[in-house]
Amino acid sequence: MMNKKSIPGGIRTLETASADVYISHLTDIEAADPVNLPHRDADYMLLFQEKGYLCLMVDDNQVELNGHSVYFILPGQLRHHVKSQTACWILALNPSLIQENLRLKLNEHYYGKKPVPISPVKAERFEKVMRFLDEELRESLYGFSRLTVRKGLIDIISGMLTEEYAVPTSLAHDEHARFSGITREFKELLLKKFKEMKRPADYAEALRLSTPYLNQAIKASTGFTVSYWIQKMIMNEARVLLSSTAKPIKDIAHELGYRDQAYFSRLFSKTQQLSPQKYRLQHQSNVNKQDA
CATH class of the missing domain: 1.10.10.60 (Homeodomain-like)
Structure with missing residues (x-):
C-alpha cells in the first residue's frame, strides 16, 4: 500500500482520527510513487475499480483488474503497482475493523483469488458507499453516533466485497x-x-x-x-x-x-x-x- 505519511503523486490519502483506516482514490501514478516498490502492510486492502485497467503484482502473481471489479489483498502479502489507467477506490483497514466472520472468509482466499467483475448496478452501490465513507472521514470525529456511522460503512463495504467472493453452495448437509x-x-x-x-x-x-x-x-x-x-x-x-x-x-x-x-x-x-x-x-x- 502507499506510504501513509506522505501523499505520492496521483494518490490522495485521507488520515482519520484513528490510524486504523485509510481511504484513497487512485488515478494517475508517477514512476517515483512508493506504490511501485514491492512492500508489505499489516492492513487488509479492499479495492473497487470504477473504470479502466489496473495491473498489480501480489506475491509473485500478476493481477489485472478490468472495468467494474473488486479485489482485496491480505495482510503480509507482497504487493506493488505495475501499470494502470484507472479510477480505483482503495480502502485499507486494520484487521480489528473487519468483522471476524468476514475476515475469516477473506482469509480462505489467500491462494487463487482473482479480481471479480461486478455489474454496473453493483458498481454504483460500491461507488456511493465508498464516497460516503470518504466524506465521513473528512469530518472531525465527534460523538458516538459519527463513529457508529463510520463503522457501519466499513461493515457494508467489507460485507459487499466478501459477498462477491462467496461460493454459492448449499450448506443444508x-x-x-x-x-x-x-x-x-x-x-x-x-x-x-x-x-x-x-x-x-x-x-x-x-x-x-x-x-x-x-x-x-x-x-x-x-x-x-x-x-x-x-x-x-x-x-x-x-x-x-x-x-x-x-x-x-x-x-x-x-x-x-x-x-x-x-x-x-x-x-x-x-x-x-x-x-x-x-x-x-x-x-x-x-x-x-x-x-x-
Whole structure:
C-alpha cells in the first residue's frame, strides 16, 4: 500500500482520527510513487475499480483488474503497482475493523483469488458507499453516533466485497457445513503457523481432530490435501523472499523453519522445477527486462 505519511503523486490519502483506516482514490501514478516498490502492510486492502485497467503484482502473481471489479489483498502479502489507467477506490483497514466472520472468509482466499467483475448496478452501490465513507472521514470525529456511522460503512463495504467472493453452495448437509468450518479454521491456523508447523498431524492436533479426518475435510472442501496447502504456503513465501530480498538462501531456509539448507533447496527444486538460485536469477532477469 502507499506510504501513509506522505501523499505520492496521483494518490490522495485521507488520515482519520484513528490510524486504523485509510481511504484513497487512485488515478494517475508517477514512476517515483512508493506504490511501485514491492512492500508489505499489516492492513487488509479492499479495492473497487470504477473504470479502466489496473495491473498489480501480489506475491509473485500478476493481477489485472478490468472495468467494474473488486479485489482485496491480505495482510503480509507482497504487493506493488505495475501499470494502470484507472479510477480505483482503495480502502485499507486494520484487521480489528473487519468483522471476524468476514475476515475469516477473506482469509480462505489467500491462494487463487482473482479480481471479480461486478455489474454496473453493483458498481454504483460500491461507488456511493465508498464516497460516503470518504466524506465521513473528512469530518472531525465527534460523538458516538459519527463513529457508529463510520463503522457501519466499513461493515457494508467489507460485507459487499466478501459477498462477491462467496461460493454459492448449499450448506443444508451437516457434513458439508462441518467441513467448511474445519477448512476455515485450518487456513486461519496455516496463515499464522506455517513457518513452525510443517506436518498435517501438527494441524490436526491443534484443531483437536484426527489427521485422516482433517485430510478428508480439507480434500472435500478444496480438492487438495493438507500437505498440499502447507507446501504451497511455504513455497509461496520462499518465492517472495527470493524475489524481493537479497537474503542468503541459508537464511531464507532458516526463516521458513528449515535448519538444513540442502533439504530446503531440494524441496524447492522438486516443487518449483527450479533451484532457489536459478529462481532468483530468473526473477531478476525478468525484472531487468521489464525495466529496460
